[in-house]
Amino acid sequence: MSQPFTLPALPFDENALAPTISAQTVGLHHGKHHAAYFNMLNTLSEGTEFADMALEDVVTGSFGNAEMQKIFNNAGQAWNHILYWNQMQPGGADAPSGELASKINDAFGGLDSFKEQFTAAAVGVFGSGWCWLVEENGGLTIMGTPNAENPLAHGKHALLGIDVWEHAYYLDYQNLRADYVKAVLDNLINWDFVADRLSLR
Ligand SMILES: [Fe+2]
Missing domain, CATH: 1.10.287.990 (Fe,Mn superoxide dismutase (SOD) domain)
Known part of the structure; x- marks a missing residue:
């Protein structure tokens, strides 16, 4: 049987995201x-x-x-x-800069406010799904999707996506999805990678 689609290797060691993700x-x-x-x-x-x-x-x-x-x-x-x-970087970059930072300020009123709004949206995804930062019409929006859906399927451009299926966090955070999302945003996001996606449309 042919195997045309191949799982990419992890871009880091399995323990590289600990303690945020074990x-x-x-x-x-x-x-x-x-x-x-x-x-x-x-x-x-x-x-x-x-x-x-x-x-x-x-x-x-x-x-x-x-x-x-x-x-x-x-x-x-x-x-x-x-x-x-x-999008993950062990010991992630401190904060967005440049064009990405200004777009986050324009859309959400700053990085802390973005994190609060994103976490609330992630918690609001009922059951299994994802929460995304999306570039749309030159600005940024937050989008929650069920199951496997993503911005790509809806003709939109994802800059960042957090898995909120329980398999992503239950061993480490049990039912505390908000704590998982906030910890990933605070500790693991490579904002330079996210910023590079601004020009990938
Ligand atoms: Fe997953």
Whole structure:
């Protein structure tokens, strides 16, 4: 069986995000959950129009079609977690600067206010899903999505995405989703990576 979609290696050691996210959580999240989405995507897409597509095109091409829901779910989660890992920096950068900082000020009234609004939105995602910082019409917005959905599927551009499925935080924070989101925003985000995505549209 061909395996066209390949799980990228973690860009850091499994223990690199501790204590904010434990090595156990990172190991399971990447090695089991993220890997499983790729495995399932390869199984589901084999012999279909999606087999040779770029992952982004599978996400946008399968979204909104009930018959393709399983492919979308797995492609979406495969894509979502690549951004999730890549935006993380052990001992993350202090704060946004330059254009990103000014856009955050314009949209949210400053970094602290952004973190509060983002955390509230993340807590407001019912059940499993994601919370995103999105660049839209030259400004920034916060977007919550259910399950595997993401801004890409909705024709929008994600700068940052926090996984709020329980597998992302339950071992470390139990039911305290807000504490997990706030800790990631405070301690792990590579704001230079986020800023670089401003020009990636
Ligand atoms: Fe996840």
